[in-house]
Amino acid sequence: MSDKTVNRRAFMTAAGLAGAAVATGARAQTPDPLITEVQPWNKQLGDGVQANPYGSPSKFEKHVVRRDVEWLTVSRESSVNFTPLHELDGIITPSGLCFERHHGGVAEIEPGKHRLMIHGLVDKPLVYTMDDLKRFPGRINRAYFLECAANSGMEWKGAQLNGCQFTHGMVHNVWYAGLPLKALLDQAGVKTNGKWLLAEGADSAGMTRSIPIDKAMKDCMVAWNMNGEALRPEQGYPLRLVVPGWEGNMWVKWLRRLEIGDQPWHHREETSKYTDLLADGRSRRFTWIMDAKSVVTNPSPQAPLRAKGPNVLTGLAWSGRGAIKRVDVSLDGGRNWTTARIEGPVLPLSLTRFYLDFDWDGRELLVQSRAMDDTGYVQPTKSELRAVRGVNSIYHNNGIQTWLVRGDGETENVEIS
Amino acid sequence: MSDKTVNRRAFMTAAGLAGAAVATGARAQTPDPLITEVQPWNKQLGDGVQANPYGSPSKFEKHVVRRDVEWLTVSRESSVNFTPLHELDGIITPSGLCFERHHGGVAEIEPGKHRLMIHGLVDKPLVYTMDDLKRFPGRINRAYFLECAANSGMEWKGAQLNGCQFTHGMVHNVWYAGLPLKALLDQAGVKTNGKWLLAEGADSAGMTRSIPIDKAMKDCMVAWNMNGEALRPEQGYPLRLVVPGWEGNMWVKWLRRLEIGDQPWHHREETSKYTDLLADGRSRRFTWIMDAKSVVTNPSPQAPLRAKGPNVLTGLAWSGRGAIKRVDVSLDGGRNWTTARIEGPVLPLSLTRFYLDFDWDGRELLVQSRAMDDTGYVQPTKSELRAVRGVNSIYHNNGIQTWLVRGDGETENVEIS
Numbered sequence: 155m156s157d158k159t160v161n162r163r164a165f166m167t168a169a170g171l172a173g174a175a176v177a178t179g180a181r182a183q184t185p186d187p188l189i190t191e192v193q194p195w196n197k198q199l200g201d202g203v204q205a206n207p208y209g210s211p212s213k214f215e216k217h218v219v220r221r222d223v224e225w226l227t228v229s230r231e232s233s234v235n236f237t238p239l240h241e242l243d244g245i246i247t248p249s250g251l252c253f254e255r256h257h258g259g260v261a262e263i264e265p266g267k268h269r270l271m272i273h274g275l276v277d278k279p280l281v282y283t284m285d286d287l288k289r290f291p292g293r294i295n296r297a298y299f300l301e302c303a304a305n306s307g308m309e310w311k312g313a314q315l316n317g318c319q320f321t322h323g324m325v326h327n328v329w330y331a332g333l334p335l336k337a338l339l340d341q342a343g344v345k346t347n348g349k350w351l352l353a354e355g356a357d358s359a360g361m362t363r364s365i366p367i368d369k370a371m372k373d374c375m376v377a378w379n380m381n382g383e384a385l386r387p388e389q390g391y392p393l394r395l396v397v398p399g400w401e402g403n404m405w406v407k408w409l410r411r412l413e414i415g416d417q418p419w420h421h422r423e424e425t426s427k428y429t430d431l432l433a434d435g436r437s438r439r440f441t442w443i444m445d446a447k448s449v450v451t452n453p454s455p456q457a458p459l460r461a462k463g464p465n466v467l468t469g470l471a472w473s474g475r476g477a478i479k480r481v482d483v484s485l486d487g488g489r490n491w492t493t494a495r496i497e498g499p500v501l502p503l504s505l506t507r508f509y510l511d512f513d514w515d516g517r518e519l520l521v522q523s524r525a526m527d528d529t530g531y532v533q534p535t536k537s538e539l540r541a542v543r544g545v546n547s548i549y550h551n552n553g554i555q556t557w558l559v560r561g562d563g564e565t566e567n568v569e570i571s
Numbered sequence: 572m573s574d575k576t577v578n579r580r581a582f583m584t585a586a587g588l589a590g591a592a593v594a595t596g597a598r599a600q601t602p603d604p605l606i607t608e609v610q611p612w613n614k615q616l617g618d619g620v621q622a623n624p625y626g627s628p629s630k631f632e633k634h635v636v637r638r639d640v641e642w643l644t645v646s647r648e649s650s651v652n653f654t655p656l657h658e659l660d661g662i663i664t665p666s667g668l669c670f671e672r673h674h675g676g677v678a679e680i681e682p683g684k685h686r687l688m689i690h691g692l693v694d695k696p697l698v699y700t701m702d703d704l705k706r707f708p709g710r711i712n713r714a715y716f717l718e719c720a721a722n723s724g725m726e727w728k729g730a731q732l733n734g735c736q737f738t739h740g741m742v743h744n745v746w747y748a749g750l751p752l753k754a755l756l757d758q759a760g761v762k763t764n765g766k767w768l769l770a771e772g773a774d775s776a777g778m779t780r781s782i783p784i785d786k787a788m789k790d791c792m793v794a795w796n797m798n799g800e801a802l803r804p805e806q807g808y809p810l811r812l813v814v815p816g817w818e819g820n821m822w823v824k825w826l827r828r829l830e831i832g833d834q835p836w837h838h839r840e841e842t843s844k845y846t847d848l849l850a851d852g853r854s855r856r857f858t859w860i861m862d863a864k865s866v867v868t869n870p871s872p873q874a875p876l877r878a879k880g881p882n883v884l885t886g887l888a889w890s891g892r893g894a895i896k897r898v899d900v901s902l903d904g905g906r907n908w909t910t911a912r913i914e915g916p917v918l919p920l921s922l923t924r925f926y927l928d929f930d931w932d933g934r935e936l937l938v939q940s941r942a943m944d945d946t947g948y949v950q951p952t953k954s955e956l957r958a959v960r961g962v963n964s965i966y967h968n969n970g971i972q973t974w975l976v977r978g979d980g981e982t983e984n985v986e987i988s
Contacts, residue, residue: 188686189698195825199775200676202650203805207636208628209667212808214682215801219624233619243748243796244712246663250626251800259617265631269605281606289881291928295661295915329915331660358616379660381798383668384632388620391629408612464706498712498746499916511708 230259236323240457245505247326254388258359261408265392274414277343295331297504299472301444303401307548313567317456322449327505332377348414356410363404364418398503399474400442433544444474447552448525459563467510473527478506480526487520519559647676653740657874662922664743671805675776678825682809691831694760712748714921716889718861720818724965730984734873739866744922749794765831773827780821781835815920816891817859850961861891864969865942876980884927890944895923897943904937936976
């Protein structure tokens with residue numbers, strides 16, 4: 155009996171299915187031509203392995219891309235796009251879908267010509283080639299989230315952007331391989347008065363940020379590998395700094411220089427930018443840590459509910475202070491909360507996936523999620539945040555997000571009082 | 572002080588570096604023009620975010636691709652390529668680099684027209700759309716290795732293929748999201764005499780395999796998501812079976828049908844193929860579990876040693892019976908063993924990364940790795956395997972691999988007696 159015969163027997167059996175529809179999603183039409191008739195892909199030979207030595211997604215997934223917002227992507231000097239969180243699952247962000255934020259476009263660096271220099275308040279200034287780094291003892295690999303400080307930044311003044319890709323899509327979660335920064339700093343020998351580190355990129359923006367030496371020594375990495383392969387160009391190829399739990403702007407891409415000093419440098423990206431303007435005109439500075447946050451990715455404006463009955467709500471939670479301990483979900487705008495099911499690995503300083511299986515009867519929902527981390531910190535409401543910080547900042551908005559699901563399933567970004 | 576000024580100051584400082592070369596890989600030339608001169612990427616604006624909505628690797632990484640072997644890739648009816656293990660790090664295989672093995676080419680399936688049917692010895696035959704599955708309660712996400720039963724199969728008769736991509740590259744490690752198969756089978760209601768499951772693909776090969784119901788109920792998944800995004804076409808888009816720890820051929824791609832029966836089906840892929848021909852002419856059958864195995868990916872024939880002094884040896888270990896407990900490495904063909912440093916997550920039925928930092932004085936090496944899993948199983952030598960199984964099989968070769976590193980660093984696949 156050939157495989158084809160088996161197939162046909164299956165189709166015949168399927169044609170006999172009747173009344174198999176059940177509440178939890180399975181159904182059978184009688185007869186369902188998609189079961190009873192042989193489909194083209196079952197009759198025609200497909201491409202062999204030589205068609206695509208480096209693979210790409212299905213042509214039916216062309217809508218799953220990073221997207222920009224026209225008025226935010228004004229030039230190559232300053233551009234940003236967003237991770238399509240509502241199309242993803244699990245905790246790893248595919249490298250091709252990790253959001254981008256550039257201050258001088260994507261540097262195209264020949265790795266053989268890239269150097270990393272350590273100098274300043276050190277015993278021995280050092281220069282490393284990429285080969286040097288790959289031969290250095292103590293390589294590690296770790297998963298960390300990276301969130302732009304401005305993620306959800308447009309939402310300070312109220313619901314603005316209609317889709318979690320745009321409200322929360324400046325975050326990604328990647329597995330890095332590289333070296334603990336401490337290993338290199340120890341080789342250079344940081345002097346006792348070396349209290350700060352300046353990291354500089356080799357792109358045309360020459361991005362620089364000041365980082366306290368304690369953080370640099372604790373868990374920062376220099377990484378050349380993401381999600382198994384070389385860093386992508388837009389993520390800093392061939393070398394980036396990893397600053398776990400801290401705002402993305404500090405994770406200097408195309409990393410070429412580390413200077414040790416006794417005080418911060420007060421450069422552009424830590425004075426006029428990446429500081430939090432308060433209601434009284436003062437600014438919070440050096441607000442590096444990304445506080446606990448979460449978002450429901452499905453349903454959301456780009457992923458409305460399609461049917462009544464069983465549905466799966468899912469989303470992501472993260473904290474720059476540690477591991478996610480619990481995520482609660484509300485379907486009525488915060489009146490009642492249900493603890494979501496955390497699924498997959500719970501790693502510190504990494505995205506964490508949660509699910510809530512629920513039945514939808516067609517009534518309007520106000521969907522929210524609230525993350526708690528292992529320090530006891532609870533994600534605040536937007537109102538609580540605004541009471542303390544005003545609405546002038548574009549940074550560090552970790553307030554609870556609300557989606558309104560209408561009776562027809564369409565979903566939008568709303569504020570609730 | 573503008574960023575540009577800071578950059579120039581950095582270059583001036585760098586020009587003063589002298590004598591910074593150290594044993595562990597750092598070095599400075601005096602002056603190093605790559606430090607003292609501004610490089611093109613530091614002067615020119617790069618592409619903005621709109622250039623690449625779905626990203627791709629650097630143009631300097633074009634050599635990092637799946638590769639086939641001409642005489643193994645004879646037609647679209649039967650083709651295979653291999654994961655470039657020597658170019659990867661960490662434990663996750665990028666989706667675009669996961670090896671492929673097709674029996675009828677890559678099916679190009681329109682997800683809205685895909686159906687999964689469950690029938691046979693069940694109370695209620697059921698048909699699911701992709702939307703049904705995505706609304707089904709109990710979604711999970713898990714990382715598992717998939718290894719083709721024929722991985723290293725050419726090596727039974729002796730060292731054949733020169734590169735770990737070709738000897739061991741029919742393995743990948745992916746994070747899946749989907750449903751426990753048990754959830755669907757429970758909905759259909761498996762009858763008490765239902766002891767076996769037939770899984771069938773919707774490709775033109777109509778691939779089928781028989782799976783014991785206990786395994787199906789224990790940890791199998793139906794998955795639609797890999798490494799965060801939709802399954803790639805060549806990995807079964809829109810739906811594949813995940814059979815953790817068992818040979819890859821059973822992980823039916825383009826999964827469309829699950830039939831419950833009271834005995835195995837004895838189809839082509841479990842009789843004339845995927846059975847292990849022994850020396851006496853008999854065949855082992857239903858040898859589903861992939862035993863513990865490991866390989867040193869660097870150094871290896873495609874990744875020779877480039878310099879004396881500090882070097883990083885790295886590789887992968889896995890077991891279809893559980894988690895990796897320990898990996899030992901030998902540099903002298905198995906006379907002396909050193910326990911390698913396992914780094915990153917140790918998950919059951921998942922690839923596990925190990926490293927060994929070592930100094931190379933230029934002498935010839937015979938590099939080996941030996942995996943031990945948490946059942947106490949120790950990866951055997953090829954000689955031990957051949958003594959029991961002969962050399963006629965092309966399947967289930969998990970013997971210890973040997974690389975000869977010559978004095979000039981060039982590395983080749985060898986047998987040792």
